[in-house]
Amino acid sequence: MENKKYLIALAICLGFIFIALGNQHFRRMIIYRRNRKILIIQVEEMRKKNEQLSKDIEVFEKNPEKAYYKMAREEFGMIKEGEVKYHFIKKK
Numbered sequence: 001m002e003n004k005k006y007l008i009a010l011a012i013c014l015g016f017i018f019i020a021l022g023n024q025h026f027r028r029m030i031i032y033r034r035n036r037k038i039l040i041i042q043v044e045e046m047r048k049k050n051e052q053l054s055k056d057i058e059v060f061e062k063n064p065e066k067a068y069y070k071m072a073r074e075e076f077g078m079i080k081e082g083e084v085k086y087h088f089i090k091k092k
Helices: 002-022 024-062 064-074
Strands: none
Touching (some): 024 064
């Protein structure tokens, strides 16, 4: 009797697994949920980047000379006349 209950439970579980995995809609639902999580993360990253770009635009509008000066020094590594630029090499 106990073996019979075990076999019935096993058959029901296997049946559910075959139905779930064989069903295209179930697979799509799993894929859509995974993609949704990825898209939510990407949207948040873009939102943060958009905020930073908005702040950069404000800086350019308020004081363009200071913004260009900062960009030249930080992004392009330019220096003033008479300054010395040091490059530090990291050891592996």
